[in-house]
Amino acid sequence: MAAAPHQDPADRAGYAGHPPRMGxxxxxxxxxxxxxxxxxxxxxxxxxADALDLTGMSYDxxxxxxxxxxxxxxxxxxxRPLGTAHTGVSHDDLDVLALAGQGTGAPEQAPATGxxxxxxxxxxxxxxxxxxxxxxxxMSSDVCKHCTEAACLDVCPTGSLFRTEFGxxxxxxxxxxxCGYCIPACPYGVIDQRKDDGRAWKCTMCYDxxxxxxxxxxxxxxxTDSIQYGPLDELRERADARxxxxxxxxxxxxxxxxxxxxxxxxGDGAFFLLLDEPETYGLPPDPVVTTRDLPGMxxxxxxxxxxxAAAAVAAFVTTRRSR
Amino acid sequence: xxxxSSAGPADRTRRRRGGEQPMxxxxxxxxxxxxxxxxxxxxxxxxxxxYLFFGGLAGTSAVIAAGARLTGRPRLARLCAAGAAGAxxxxxxxxxxxxxxxxxxxxxxRVLKPTSPMSVGTWxxxxxxxxxxxxxxxxxxxxxxxxxRLAGTGAAVLGPAVSAYTGAxxxxxxxxxxxxxxxxxxFVFTASSAAAAGGLGLFAPTRxxxxxxxxxxxxxxxxxxxFERMRHRMGLTAEPYGTGRPGRLVRAGTVLxxxxxxxxxxxxxxxxxxxxxxxxxxxxxxxxRLGIFHGGVASAEDPKYTVVPQRERLRRSAGDxx
Ligand code: SF4
Ligand code: SF4
Numbered sequence: 006m007a008a009a010p011h012q013d014p015a016d017r018a019g020y021a022g023h024p025p026r027m028g029x030x031x032x033x034x035x036x037x038x039x040x041x042x043x044x045x046x047x048x049x050x051x052x053x054a055d056a057l058d059l060t061g062m063s064y065d066x067x068x069x070x071x072x073x074x075x076x077x078x079x080x081x082x083x084x085r086p087l088g089t090a091h092t093g094v095s096h097d098d099l100d101v102l103a104l105a106g107q108g109t110g111a112p113e114q115a116p117a118t119g120x121x122x123x124x125x126x127x128x129x130x131x132x133x134x135x136x137x138x139x140x141x142x143x144m145s146s147d148v149c150k151h152c153t154e155a156a157c158l159d160v161c162p163t164g165s166l167f168r169t170e171f172g173x174x175x176x177x178x179x180x181x182x183x184c185g186y187c188i189p190a191c192p193y194g195v196i197d198q199r200k201d202d203g204r205a206w207k208c209t210m211c212y213d214x215x216x217x218x219x220x221x222x223x224x225x226x227x228x229t230d231s232i233q234y235g236p237l238d239e240l241r242e243r244a245d246a247r248x249x250x251x252x253x254x255x256x257x258x259x260x261x262x263x264x265x266x267x268x269x270x271x272g273d274g275a276f277f278l279l280l281d282e283p284e285t286y287g288l289p290p291d292p293v294v295t296t297r298d299l300p301g302m303x304x305x306x307x308x309x310x311x312x313x314a315a316a317a318v319a320a321f322v323t324t325r326r327s328r
Numbered sequence: 329x330x331x332x333s334s335a336g337p338a339d340r341t342r343r344r345r346g347g348e349q350p351m352x353x354x355x356x357x358x359x360x361x362x363x364x365x366x367x368x369x370x371x372x373x374x375x376x377x378x379y380l381f382f383g384g385l386a387g388t389s390a391v392i393a394a395g396a397r398l399t400g401r402p403r404l405a406r407l408c409a410a411g412a413a414g415a416x417x418x419x420x421x422x423x424x425x426x427x428x429x430x431x432x433x434x435x436x437x438r439v440l441k442p443t444s445p446m447s448v449g450t451w452x453x454x455x456x457x458x459x460x461x462x463x464x465x466x467x468x469x470x471x472x473x474x475x476x477r478l479a480g481t482g483a484a485v486l487g488p489a490v491s492a493y494t495g496a497x498x499x500x501x502x503x504x505x506x507x508x509x510x511x512x513x514x515f516v517f518t519a520s521s522a523a524a525a526g527g528l529g530l531f532a533p534t535r536x537x538x539x540x541x542x543x544x545x546x547x548x549x550x551x552x553x554x555f556e557r558m559r560h561r562m563g564l565t566a567e568p569y570g571t572g573r574p575g576r577l578v579r580a581g582t583v584l585x586x587x588x589x590x591x592x593x594x595x596x597x598x599x600x601x602x603x604x605x606x607x608x609x610x611x612x613x614x615x616x617r618l619g620i621f622h623g624g625v626a627s628a629e630d631p632k633y634t635v636v637p638q639r640e641r642l643r644r645s646a647g648d649x650x
Contacts, residue, residue, distance in 0.1 A: 185369065185371055190502060310488035317522075317543060324539045
């Protein structure tokens with residue numbers, strides 16, 4: 006139960022000679038919010054469509070992860086600058102139609118930047134008449150974290166949820182009896198019940214594609230490589246390098262989320278580079294797998310049961326004479 | 329909290345820059361448009377609330393039935409044996425009814441996982457229900473007495489665990505108002521079971537019901553005390569137990585517990601007064617379970633209860649907070 010945090014989960018599950026642990030690194034700093042990942046996931050995994058609801062809160066009409074959304078692109082609008090980016094840059098002198106006419110080859114005369122604003126950054130031209138000077142969009146494609154210590158898997162009473170040889174966490178839909186225990190157990194709010202079907206569903210990291218040596222559908226479809234798939238060790242190195250690049254460029258908000266193998270879930274198999282606090286994206290700031298507290302809970306269950314038995318004995322012994 | 333549904337990412341930023349410090353620091357937190365972080369339990373209140381209540385009642389009733397049989401209290405024994413079988417059956421039925429695929433119930437028996445309280449509970453209830461059933465059938469018909477005694481003893485041995493494990497069942501989730509209660513829930517639930525089963529025993533003739541009365545009074549007292557201790561220990565995440573529907577249920581549970589316990593003392597010479605007290609204690613236990621159930625769901629639906637305690641934990645571990 007108290008798993009060694011650094012142990013490979015496939016080793017712990019008893020696989021011998023398994024492939025390296027595979028994972029996702031989602032670099033949200035290059036996400037453009039196109040939702041190609043959501044669509045590719047639905048297509049490949051035959052995930053049912055959900056209602057065409059407009060949330061009215063942003064360009065995000067998916068809302069969150071659930072039984073029928075295994076990727077969810079969060080969309081956040083903030084009155085804040087992104088690193089040292091200028092928002093008031095004028096592109097008035099750029100002939101976009103002429104640029105488009107050049108095709109997709111390297112443009113020959115296009116200026117690399119627009120006209121720099123006069124004066125310092127604080128004097129950026131307001132993009133809106135109401136005086137706003139700063140604006141940024143954050144976009145992030147969320148997914149099951151394939152936790153090193155996965156609460157959903159620990160609590161599943163049927164063994165439907167299992168650890169694959171790639172170190173990922175998958176539901177076997179022919180075993181799940183819809184008990185629903187995994188749903189409140191997940192500290193990230195990922196897995197959920199499909200109402201008309203009764204069973205629990207979530208991202209499989211395209212287990213069927215992995216087995217065939219392919220990358221998951223979302224990573225394949227992502228046009229900006231915001232979603233990167235590969236051996237987790239490599240991804241972690243790549244993420245560290247990317248974080249350094251961003252910090253050197255002055256993006257002080259950049260941080261890695263779920264990368265640390267000593268965190269409350271032993272590190273995520275799918276981790277992220279974020280540009281704000283996790284809760285801004287709907288992620289818990291410090292999730293902990295509850296299985297870590299379970300030995301203590303069992304002890305207390307034992308104590309409580311013992312106390313009840315003792316109280317019952319006492320109740321019968323002390324009342325014997327008064328009959 | 330005013331920002332329950334309105335706290336968007338920009339909202340938090342604005343508030344932070346506002347510069348004004350309220351007298352009582354409000355729980356400020358960022359969220360994604362105020363949406364919950366967790367996926368709240370999909371369990372139906374009637375099924376899982378009922379499962380918690382009937383399971384607890386069944387487990388302790390089996391203990392009282394065995395004690396009554398051993399000490400020559402046949403009417404109390406019959407009543408509680410029937411209660412153990414009936415409540416156990418109802419609890420099991422509620423568990424199966426709440427499955428998304430009830431026809432696949434048997435998949436629970438593929439594995440026994442100590443990391444899954446639901447798995448452990450299934451393996452406890454699995455033998456408990458038939459044992460309690462055989463014991464009750466024998467006690468009520470007077471046939472196969474040897475077998476009945478054996479089955480009743482088996483059910484009584486499993487009983488305390490059946491009553492207690494549901495505390496771990498719901499505490500072992502990410503639901504803030506359940507998980508933060510993990511130290512106390514096994515005691516709250518066990519005490520609640522004792523109050524309920526003792527309450528059932530109060531329906532027996534007063535000549536025989538004394539041990540049930542003792543358990544009922546002790547259970548009710550411990551239930552109220554353990555709940556208060558739990559609340560005190562939890563801090564912010566206990567808030568849902570004091571507001572809205574869960575708050576009303578918890579308060580009703582406390583009032584009924586106290587009334588039932590007082591009635592059990594004062595009405596000890598009257599079978600009618602005892603039975604009324606017993607009914608109050610049964611209702612108290614049901615209200616407490618449902619209150620805890622709904623309080624947990626409410627805590628999962630509000631991101632505040634997920635974000636604020638986790639932020640505090642991070643600040644504490646960074647040394648910014650005591
Ligand atoms: S994120 Fe949730 S559903 Fe995914 S592996 Fe972790 S606990 Fe399970
Ligand atoms: S709902 Fe299905 S996958 Fe989830 S814990 Fe229950 S049996 Fe396992």
